[in-house]
Structures are given as structure tokens and as C-alpha cells.
Amino acid sequence: MKSTSRYSLARPSRRHWLGYLLLAPAVLLIALIIVYPLLVSLDLSFQNVGIPRLGQTRRPFTTVNYERLFASAEFWNACWVTFKLVVIVTFLCSLLGLATALLVNNKFKGRSLARLFVALPWAIPEVIAVVIFAWIFDSSFGLMNWLLVSLGLSDQMINWFSDPQAAFAVVCAVMIWKGYPFVSIMALAGLQSIPEDFYHAARVDGAGPWQRLVHITLPCLMPVLGVTMVLVMLWVFRDFSIIYVLTGGGPLKATQTLSIMTYEHAFGFFKMGYASAVGIVTLVVCIIASRLLIGRRAESIY
Amino acid sequence: MKARRIDRVLLYGTVVLTCAMLLFPVYWLFITAISPPDTLRSFPPRLWPEIAQWQTFATVTGQRPIGLWLWNSTIAALGAVAISMAVSVFAGYSLSRFRVRGGNSLGLFILTAKMLPATLLVIPLFGIFRSVDMIGSLWSIILAHSTLIVPFTTWMLKGYFDTIPRELEQAAMVDGCSPLGALFRVILPVATPGLAATALYGFVLSWSDYAYARTFLTNAQTNWTANLGITTMKGEYITDWNEISAASILVALPIIVIYLFLERYLVGGLTAGAEK
Numbered sequence: 001m002k003s004t005s006r007y008s009l010a011r012p013s014r015r016h017w018l019g020y021l022l023l024a025p026a027v028l029l030i031a032l033i034i035v036y037p038l039l040v041s042l043d044l045s046f047q048n049v050g051i052p053r054l055g056q057t058r059r060p061f062t063t064v065n066y067e068r069l070f071a072s073a074e075f076w077n078a079c080w081v082t083f084k085l086v087v088i089v090t091f092l093c094s095l096l097g098l099a100t101a102l103l104v105n106n107k108f109k110g111r112s113l114a115r116l117f118v119a120l121p122w123a124i125p126e127v128i129a130v131v132i133f134a135w136i137f138d139s140s141f142g143l144m145n146w147l148l149v150s151l152g153l154s155d156q157m158i159n160w161f162s163d164p165q166a167a168f169a170v171v172c173a174v175m176i177w178k179g180y181p182f183v184s185i186m187a188l189a190g191l192q193s194i195p196e197d198f199y200h201a202a203r204v205d206g207a208g209p210w211q212r213l214v215h216i217t218l219p220c221l222m223p224v225l226g227v228t229m230v231l232v233m234l235w236v237f238r239d240f241s242i243i244y245v246l247t248g249g250g251p252l253k254a255t256q257t258l259s260i261m262t263y264e265h266a267f268g269f270f271k272m273g274y275a276s277a278v279g280i281v282t283l284v285v286c287i288i289a290s291r292l293l294i295g296r297r298a299e300s301i302y
Numbered sequence: 303m304k305a306r307r308i309d310r311v312l313l314y315g316t317v318v319l320t321c322a323m324l325l326f327p328v329y330w331l332f333i334t335a336i337s338p339p340d341t342l343r344s345f346p347p348r349l350w351p352e353i354a355q356w357q358t359f360a361t362v363t364g365q366r367p368i369g370l371w372l373w374n375s376t377i378a379a380l381g382a383v384a385i386s387m388a389v390s391v392f393a394g395y396s397l398s399r400f401r402v403r404g405g406n407s408l409g410l411f412i413l414t415a416k417m418l419p420a421t422l423l424v425i426p427l428f429g430i431f432r433s434v435d436m437i438g439s440l441w442s443i444i445l446a447h448s449t450l451i452v453p454f455t456t457w458m459l460k461g462y463f464d465t466i467p468r469e470l471e472q473a474a475m476v477d478g479c480s481p482l483g484a485l486f487r488v489i490l491p492v493a494t495p496g497l498a499a500t501a502l503y504g505f506v507l508s509w510s511d512y513a514y515a516r517t518f519l520t521n522a523q524t525n526w527t528a529n530l531g532i533t534t535m536k537g538e539y540i541t542d543w544n545e546i547s548a549a550s551i552l553v554a555l556p557i558i559v560i561y562l563f564l565e566r567y568l569v570g571g572l573t574a575g576a577e578k
Contacts, residue, residue, distance in 0.1 A: 016400055018396075018400070018481055018482070019396045019399070019400025019401070019402040019405075020396075020402055022392040022393065022395055022396035022400075023392070023393050023396040023397070023402055023405070023408070025388070025389040025392060025393070026389040026390055026392065026393030026452065026456060027393075027408065028389075029385070029389050029448065029452060030411075030412075030415070030452060030453075033427075033445055033446075033448055033449050033452075034415055034418070034423070034449050034452075034453075036426075036430075037423055037426035037427050037430060037449075038418070038422075038423070038426070040426035040429065040430070041422060041423070041425050041426040044425065044426065044429075051429075051432075052429040053429065053432060053433050100320060100324070103316060103317060103320060104317065106313055108310070108313055108314065108317070111317075114317050114321060116561075116562060116565055117321045117324075117325060118320070118321060118324065119565075119569075120324075120325060120328065120558070120561070121324065121325075121327075121328075122561070123506075123554075123557050123558050123560070123561035123562075124328065124554055124557070124558070125509065125510045125528075125529055125553065125554055125557060126510060126512065127510075127512050127529040127532055127533055128331075128529075128532065128550045128553060128554045129327070130536075131331070131532060131536060131546055131547070131550045132327045132328070132330065132331045132550070133327065134536065134541070135330075135331075135334060135541075135543050135546075135547070136327065136330060138543070140343075141342060141343050141344075141345070141347070143330065143347050146345055146346060146347055150346070177324075177327065185569055189569070234417055237419075238417075238418075238419040238420065238421070240419075240420055240421050240512070240513045241511075241512035241513060241529075244512075244513075244516075245512065245533050245536065258419075259419055259420075259421045260421075262419070262421040262422060262425075263421045263424070263513070266421075266424070266425045266428075267428075267517060272425050272428075272429070275425055276422070276425055276426075279419060279421060279422030279425065280422065282419050282421075282422060283417070283418060283419060283422055286417045286419065287414060287417060290417060
């Protein structure tokens, strides 16, 4: 039968060599630049190794990296800093993103321009955002110190980057400014998919603006918003450039997240075995956290 | 009627005020770049300089090879996007149209790959590139950025292909097209907006990277990307805010322009998954 040997799209369940062939280049590339390096770092995390070289004889298997890791105060401090940062930044990003999305979802002239402007920080590279905020929070001539002093909120110039709490606050500020537009963009897309009829019906029933927000908008937006929040959390969890360029993890490790700690040990102290262990733990926490938060729906949302 | 008008005014007022506050940092970057250096070191700060000093841009491009940095960033981004698109167009199509053994687990793996911290992957990649003597070359960055881009582009393109009805290919094949011919002559032309959005998104991902550039290129000044170059202008104690602001504007401008004119495509890519 000639027709059965022909490729048929009418029956999508049909396995076909072409499907494999088309997938092959991607699988090869992913294996080469993602899976293989990942296995290398897993392997490194079980060796007591400084700077590895391929083809070098493998160091003996050891769990000393993990033992040292879980016993070190630095690691638990990094966990705590990461946790604080993730919670604060995700919460405020969501709030600001949702508020701006609701604002520009109103019907008014020029709203497409307003939408463009409201999410503009998304297009500013992280490193540039750091430059801007480092200058605004400059300890001698920064705008923020001038503002705080002239408003009488502070009686002296704050040295933002040598005070642990102040530095943490600046990191939060940059990340919120960089992160809220993503929530705004996603929430706006979600808002536009809510049927107008819901609002008409609610108006007929006499619901005020606040009731419409609480009983229609927010529940309809929840699925999109939930996923968006998880993506923001993952971003904060893994981010490197903002913190590294802004504070380098200091002062006194007050802004040292797990990502920064990984990098410091790998390329500051050249203890790559130990650093890989930190990185592997970070990855495992990321995967577990996101699975717990979005569960089985994970596939449908990305 | 009057209440209506007050509502309008309030709404416009809120919108303008919100935009002004949120975009103030960008405005301040611009003002800092064109202010004379001595006004930056005086209180109160001037929200608008009396004399705009445009030559800061000329000075900074004369002192730092910003053109070269931008060129390197562009080459790295184009290279990474080209590699990523070349493999993920086919992979996305395959995942969308065929049922392949292991296809589901591959999809799941790609999702997980998006969660990989760059700080973890950078360690083995450093070891690998060192062994093959690629540290310091733009190829290291192109490959490293592909690790960021491929998972995104494959998944995004699968999403786009899912929205294109199968009847299109079927019609083409009834007319005598081979399966590959149908992909190239029918599906890809229809998917052009999707392809553009995906490529653009990949470009932005690559352009924004700092971690890989910092690790692989620090000792190769002629290959510095724009982001890496900018951070070398930021001193631990003393920074010339005038010049770093001007340089930052030049570096941020390409992405801002892309965003302002092609926002629809970028946002389309971002939210493709959200509306399901």
C-alpha cells in the first residue's frame, strides 16, 4: 500500500523519520552546550578541584564540597538573603506591575503610548539600570541623599553602599524597577482577554469599581499573575549582573545571594568544585520551588 | 457630565504622573550625560542644565572604543540568534507537528533548561572553553548565549507553529509539495511575524548578558561587549558619571529603539504562553 508509507499530517500521532530528523540538530546542540556542561559541573561538585581542565585526570570522588557547604554560615546567610530578596522584589514587582497594567488598561486617548512608556524599563539592559541607580544613590552627590536631606527625612548623607541594610534596599529598588514591566506586560495581556460581558453583567447588578476589581478582574487574572510571579521569582533567584555590578555581594555579604556566592567561589577564589556544589544546590532549589508553586500545569504556561 | 470630565482629568493626571515617576531614572541618565561636570558635583541638583553639554558624547566615544563594543555585542547577538534559530525552527516545528518518541521529555527538559542559573553553567563552560583555547574569543560568547536563547526560541516557535492550522500543509502536499517543501514554502512564510518576534527576543537576551562576557572576555579588551565595557567605566570609589551616562545611553539606545518600534513583536513573544 503506497498511501500508508506516505507522511500524513491528518494523523498527527504518526511517528515519522522526518520528525526525528528535524529535531536532531537541536538535540545535538543542546546536548553539547547545555547537557554536557551540566554533567561536568555535577561531576565537579563531587571533586575537590580548583580550576579544572578537560582531559585532566579526574580527582577522587568526594562529598566534601557538600559537607562544607551545609556546614558553612556563608551558605545559610546567602540562602536567607536570597529568600528575603525573592519575597520583597516579587511582591513589590507584582503590585507595581498590576497597578500600572490596570491604569493603562483604561480607555483613553494616547493609551498605546502610555503602555509603551509604562513598560520601558524592560528594555533597559540590567547593567545600564545599575549605572543609573548607582548614580542616584551616590553617597556624595546622589539625588536620593539630597532628596532625603532636604525633605528632612535624614539628617546626614547616607553612605548607601557601605551600610548593609541600605545596600540591600538599593538592590531591591533596582530589581523592582527592572522587574515590574514584565508583570505589567503579562497582566495587560491577561486583562485584555477578560470578556467585556463580565463587566456589563456586573454593572447591571450594581457592582461598583472596587467590587468589579475584586470579584471579576483579580480572579480572572489569577492564573496569568501566578505564573508571572513564579517567573519573576526565578529571575530574582538566578540574577547575577544587577547585584554583582552594583554591590559585588557586599557590604559584609549583605547582598550575597546564592548566585553571587557561586560566582565568587568559582572566579574569585577559583574553587570550582565547591562553587559547582553551590550552583547545583541553587538549581535544585529553583526546580523544586517552581514545581511546588505551579505544579503540573508547568507545561501549559511557558 | 461634569463628574465624567473630572474622572478624565484625574485619569490623565495619574497616567502622566506614573509615567513621569517610573521613567525618571531614564530621564536622569540623559540629564547627567549632558550636564557640565561641575554641576553634577554641586547641590541642589539641576533637573535641567542651563547649558547642555553635548560634547560629552564626542569625548566619551573618543576615549573609549564604544563603537567597537557595540559592534562586538552585535556580532555576538547575531551569531547566537543565527545558531539558535537555525536549530529551533526545525525543532519547534517537529515538536508542534510530529509525535516523536521522547518529544515530551525533550520539551520538559527545555523548560527546565530555562531555569538554569547562568552562574552554574558558566563554570563548566569556562573549563571547556579553556581546554579548546576559546576563552577571549567571541565564539565563546556566541555559544554561551546560545544556551540562553535555544530553550526560549524552541519553545516560542513551537507555540507559533501550534497556532498555524495543519490544513495549510495538507493543502500544499496535496498540490505535490514534499513535507520539507511545505515547511519552507508555506509554513515559514506564514510564520514570519513569529520568527521575527522570536529572533528579536533572542537578540535582546544576548545583548543584555553580562555574566558570560565578564567571565570569558575580561582579558580580551578588543572583544569586549557593550555591557562589559560599561562596567569597566564604573570605578569602586570614583566614577566619571558624566561619561558613563553618555556611554550608557549609546549602549541602551539600540534596544530602546527596537522596543519602541517593534514592541508588538517583543510583547507577542513574551505573552504567547500567557493567554492560553
